[in-house]
Amino acid sequence: MQQRPDRHDQAENGQDRLHGEADETLHRVRISYASDVFDRIADAHGRPETLTSEAAGIAPAYGAARVRLGLVALLFALSVLAWWFTVDRMRGMDQGPGTDLGTLGWFLGVWLVMMAAMMLPSVSPTVALYSRLTRTRAPQQPLLFTTGYLLVWGVTGLVAFGVSTVGRSVFADGLSWNGTGHWVAGGVLLLAAAYELTPLKDVCLRRCRSPLGYLLGSWRNGSPGAVLMGAEHGLWCVGCCWALMAALFALGVMSIAWMAFVAGLIAVEKMLPWRRPATYGVAAVLLLLGLLLVVAPAAVPGLTIPGGGGMNMSG
Numbered sequence: 001m002q003q004r005p006d007r008h009d010q011a012e013n014g015q016d017r018l019h020g021e022a023d024e025t026l027h028r029v030r031i032s033y034a035s036d037v038f039d040r041i042a043d044a045h046g047r048p049e050t051l052t053s054e055a056a057g058i059a060p061a062y063g064a065a066r067v068r069l070g071l072v073a074l075l076f077a078l079s080v081l082a083w084w085f086t087v088d089r090m091r092g093m094d095q096g097p098g099t100d101l102g103t104l105g106w107f108l109g110v111w112l113v114m115m116a117a118m119m120l121p122s123v124s125p126t127v128a129l130y131s132r133l134t135r136t137r138a139p140q141q142p143l144l145f146t147t148g149y150l151l152v153w154g155v156t157g158l159v160a161f162g163v164s165t166v167g168r169s170v171f172a173d174g175l176s177w178n179g180t181g182h183w184v185a186g187g188v189l190l191l192a193a194a195y196e197l198t199p200l201k202d203v204c205l206r207r208c209r210s211p212l213g214y215l216l217g218s219w220r221n222g223s224p225g226a227v228l229m230g231a232e233h234g235l236w237c238v239g240c241c242w243a244l245m246a247a248l249f250a251l252g253v254m255s256i257a258w259m260a261f262v263a264g265l266i267a268v269e270k271m272l273p274w275r276r277p278a279t280y281g282v283a284a285v286l287l288l289l290g291l292l293l294v295v296a297p298a299a300v301p302g303l304t305i306p307g308g309g310g311m312n313m314s315g
Helices: 007-045 054-067 069-090 104-134 140-175 177-195 199-209 211-217 222-251 256-271 275-295
Strands: none
Touching (some): 054 069, 069 104, 069 256, 104 211, 104 222, 199 222, 199 256, 199 275, 256 275
């Protein structure tokens, strides 16, 4: 004899159907919003065949930023606060290329604040677009997205610390500035310039500049989903910017001036509408700096030549 489902099971099944219908409705709303965005871009440019390239790349994110001005202002305020903390914490610590990174805990703390200062302005349009697609103005989900993004950069800092520690242990004084140090620093800059022109860089940069397709195709609901989506976007961003961060280490990772310089290069690549000219321009700047580090380090403006007294970075 067939057993009839009890009322509790029926209620649970009804709730599951309602949740499924709600998720499907939200997905249709997001698709509708994306379609409206592309229609407006097509009307503005009149070239549907180029809709997926330069015109459509950053326009949806900028459109969302105009709607979510409060969220964008919050992210910029957090960036300014991070810059203030970084300047206060790192004043007088620039020892040029090969600066001692201090203890792991100290470095990771400062690194995370540095990443917030440098990266939040350029990622703010993407966070605004994510917030727009959630169809809510509550800041919780966008801030969780941003947290996932910064966590990936935190892991990247851990890797950088490990590479620096191993390099110092293996090569010891072989990397001194008067030995091969300036050649290594220059080589890192030249490598960064070459990476700017690789297909991998192009793919990662496209993802960073055109986040709408990624957000729609990889959508995850809830707070864990927000963190995971932010982390995934962070991975694309690391793929795009790791060489620029390596250049920062080669120029002096504790230098506020070089931090601002690299942050500016990142913003130029991610936020200007002319992707290829921006990429070629950044490559040219890195190439010039790399050559100067090899042949005439003293000619590099703002470069601290290693050799001064050490500073305490563990407090």
